[in-house]
Amino acid sequence: MRMKPVGERDPVAVGIAGLLVLALVGLGAYRADSLPFIGGGTAYSADFTESAGLADGDEVRIAGVKAGEVTGVSLDGNKVKVDFTVEDAWIGDSSTVGIAIKTLLGDKYLAVDPLGDAPQDPDSRITVSRTTAPYDVTQAFDGLGETIGEIDTAQLARSFETISATFKDSPPDVRGAAEGLSALSRTVSERDAQLVRLLKGSKQLTRTLADKKSSFETLLKDGNLLLAEIQARRDSIHLLLTGTRDLGTQLTGVVEDNNKQLKPTLDSLGRVTAVLVKNRRSLDKVLSLTGSYNRLIGNTLGSGRWFDNYVCGVVPRNYLPPQEPEVPGCMPPKQGGR
Incomplete structure (x- = not known):
């Protein structure tokens, strides 16, 4: 049977068929995550009595191994609907789902226990009877603090003491229990x-930890980067340490090889130092006289190539002019050598 060319077909029918194909293609692109072999796994949903801090993007773990992630948390009447996807994992029709605590800072994840003989229908929501939510310790402390603040501990202590007095003639077990309650009430009242x-x-501690959550995460990530960098530079650090060790070995060998030549030199230097210390006073006197002598030589030769000097007592006194003053201690020698 010969097929009609497109040009011979009814244009209205062709247009409607084209629009339907485009709509199917658009729907497929919009729901690509739900398509087999393309999407990010099989989508499931479960009902919880409370969200307990679970959020979009949190992990889904099966037997402690990450198998997917939470895709949505929304309120559905008096229940909380949690949508999640699982990749390459089997979930039975009796599987249980629980919200578990991941870290002390309050992170959560979805823990799935795959039970059952038949696979879970993705279109059938897991009921509340098969889900569990953890009790929030922070809320527990907040509620306990508010409750303790509203309790009249003194009145409570008097009530327990009245009970103890009422049962004082009762059997020992009952009387002991009443006395224990009375002691407990007094302790609570004293430690209020x-x-x-x-x-x-x-x-306050829980709030501080919650506020500093990002800082803790950054610290852990930076620590991980530091350890990774140290791991990457392990070979270089090893070569540095082994090179330092080899250098120390070589220096030790050099010292040992030159010990015979260095020891006599050091001994002689020690003897010279001892002689100098022994003649320290003579050396000090020589150095002081050398200073005066060097100053005199400098004054004599300080005029260039001429000698600048002064000779005293060469000319007799009677040959000097009358106005020439007499210089004490500078007289010519006497006749006859005396």
């Missing part, structure tokens, strides 16, 4: 202020 401060401090 300390307990309130402890709970307030715990509340």
